[in-house]
Amino acid sequence: MARSGGVQTRKNANRSNSNEDSNQFSVLDDHSRSHNDDPRRPYYLSTSDHPGANVVPKILTGSNNYITWRRSMMVALLARNKVQFVNGKLPQPYEEDEDFDMWNRCNSLVISWMLHVVTPNIVDSIMYMETTSAIWDELQE
Structure with missing residues (x-):
């Protein structure tokens, strides 16, 4: 049997408050999402x-294929x-920084890619070597 009149259901409450909050039962709203969830951010995985x-597609064997390998790596890193x-533009944060663990995770991931x-x-x-930028600089030499 359908509910009628003045009975306030969860569905009706959501409809009446739709201007204030599109889903009051949502765990995450747009403002509480982590920057790790945004594909435009460097910590996104x-x-x-x-x-x-x-x-x-090819591994670095030495100076004979470095230019081609570097270009392939840059394309892959840009895409990700x-x-x-x-390039060192995202230096390691201090241990107390909230991004410290994510930075280490991503740095380690890129190191793994480079080692492969x-x-x-x-x-x-x-x-x-501790950082991808140190490895990158070493490989360039």
């Missing part, structure tokens, strides 16, 4: 962003909005 991802990690697209000999020379 999609479901395809994982440590074993093959981000470029991670260039700021390799260079020869074992090159891996040995960059394995223990």
Whole structure:
């Protein structure tokens, strides 16, 4: 049997308050969403962003294919909005900073991508570097 007249149901309450809040039962509103959920932000990770991802078609073997490899990596990093990690424009935040863990996670992910697209000999020379920008600079030399 349908409800009638003056009975205030959840559905009717939502309709009457639609100007104030489109869904008063929502856990997240537009203002409480994390910047990690925005694909335009460098800390955003999609479901395809994982440590074993093959981000470029060829591996770096040395100075003979560095220019081509660098271009491929830049395209891949630009597409994933991670260039700021390799060019140093997004430096590591202080440990107390709310972005510290996300920065480390993304930095580690990009390091993993880089380790998968260079020869074992090159891996040995960059394995223990802490930041993607340090690795990027080393590979450029």
